[in-house]
Amino acid sequence: MQRKTSHAGKVFEVTVSASAAARSQIAASWHRSVLKYGLDPDDHRPPEVIEQAALSERLEANETFMMIAAPRLDTLYSLVGQSGCAVLLSDADGVVLDQRISAADKPVFDRWGLRRGADWSEQREGTNGIGTCLTESRRVIIHQDEHFYARNTGMSCIDAPIFGAQGQIMAALDVSSARVDQTEAFNRLIAAQVAQTARAIEEANFRAAFGTARIVVADCDDTGSATLLAIDDHDLIIGATREARRAFGLAATGPLTPRPARDMLGREDGPTGFERAEKAAVVRALARADGNVSQAARQLGVGRATLYRRMKRLGLHES
Structure with a gap:
């Protein structure tokens, strides 16, 4: 049997615990990733990127919503972009539809798979900001080794859900950073701004739906x-x-x-x-x-x- 990394060993140790999932939301997500989705934390395959035609269909279906969100994504990026963070917007399935990334940082985020068309659902990527936010319908911070896959433990992801005019979850707003010196305290500061931006998008979308x-x-x-x-x-x-x-x-x-x-x-x-x-x-x-x-x-x-x-x-x- 292939030797597991220390991160993977920690994931499996938590997964077999009878009580860990009840005590920790991260452990509960790891539990789902292994037992429900059948994922391996040592899998180093890159995130799946859907075909351009499929992405175009999703963009068309969300066109009005994305127009409403765009200026608010710009504002959020103006606040966090200089610190090396990327701003991403996914649909309800966890597929990235839009992003704000500096030209200098784009190659790094592309290597991580943080790009348009990438599928970051929890079913595909295990515990991660976008996927776990959508699965649990709540704001999350997934800091470095809280990610499920060992290949994602260099990232910090801060997310908030966005609900549609009919109460359904329709998107996740994500700020991601691949800086090794990213601290949990800094993540909490970003989280407040992410939550505020998600609320602004949700309000604007609701007002447009009931114009x-x-x-x-x-x-x-x-x-x-x-x-x-x-x-x-x-x-x-x-x-x-x-x-x-x-x-x-x-x-x-x-x-x-x-x-x-x-x-x-x-x-x-x-x-x-x-x-x-x-x-x-x-x-x-x-x-x-x-x-x-x-x-x-x-x-x-x-x-x-x-x-x-x-x-x-x-x-x-x-x-």
């Missing part, structure tokens, strides 16, 4: 999650982000059955403060319009009569 609706925003302790509701001209809730669905006990994914907003948001002491947020949005719109209700209604994307009804319900007067 004719009024969007109500709630305060949220989780800065990496967007908590938004889409309400139509009939005061019906027709859409909710993943976090809003969780907060209100709605179906996790799929189209929502329209329901009156007042039935869910009517209490001033509601758990997420949506009514207070709605009142603040109306007050801001009226202030920007110098009290002109018609102009404020246009800003909010609703009819003048609808805004009058909102104002009456919220206890606001035209003056």
Whole structure:
């Protein structure tokens, strides 16, 4: 039998432990990689890169989403690129669709397989930033030897999931570094920015999906999650982000059955403060319009009569 590397030996030792997977999320992912996907941590094959035709199909299917994400990827890269990091965006299957990498660093990342069209799903690459983020639907930091494959232990990957307008997971936002001196403390600093960027992309995508609706925003302790509701001209809730669905006990994914907003948001002491947020949005719109209700209604994307009804319900007067 081929002699395993020390990293591979550690992976197999953890995998056979009856309790390790319950104690550690990394160990749970290693466990899946070996027992569910049948992977070998000593396998040195490069990541699979899908054919150009297949990549083009994925790019076309995600065209609108990628246009929304692009300027936010640029902003994130402007913050982390000078430190030798790459910014990548995958689809829900873990295939890299877009990237921001300096010309000087590109050969290094190409050798790692961090490139457009590469499949970084957990099923293919074991424990890694993109794949494990998508599998567990959560933010992750996979630092160097926390990766499953021994060939990937020189990397640090910081990821956040992005959920679609119907609550489904649709992408992973990744910042990767191949610097040997990358520290866990630095990873945590990057993680905060990755989470903020993922939230900005998710919010922008949700607003685009419900472009004719009024969007109500709630305060949220989780800065990496967007908590938004889409309400139509009939005061019906027709859409909710993943976090809003969780907060209100709605179906996790799929189209929502329209329901009156007042039935869910009517209490001033509601758990997420949506009514207070709605009142603040109306007050801001009226202030920007110098009290002109018609102009404020246009800003909010609703009819003048609808805004009058909102104002009456919220206890606001035209003056």
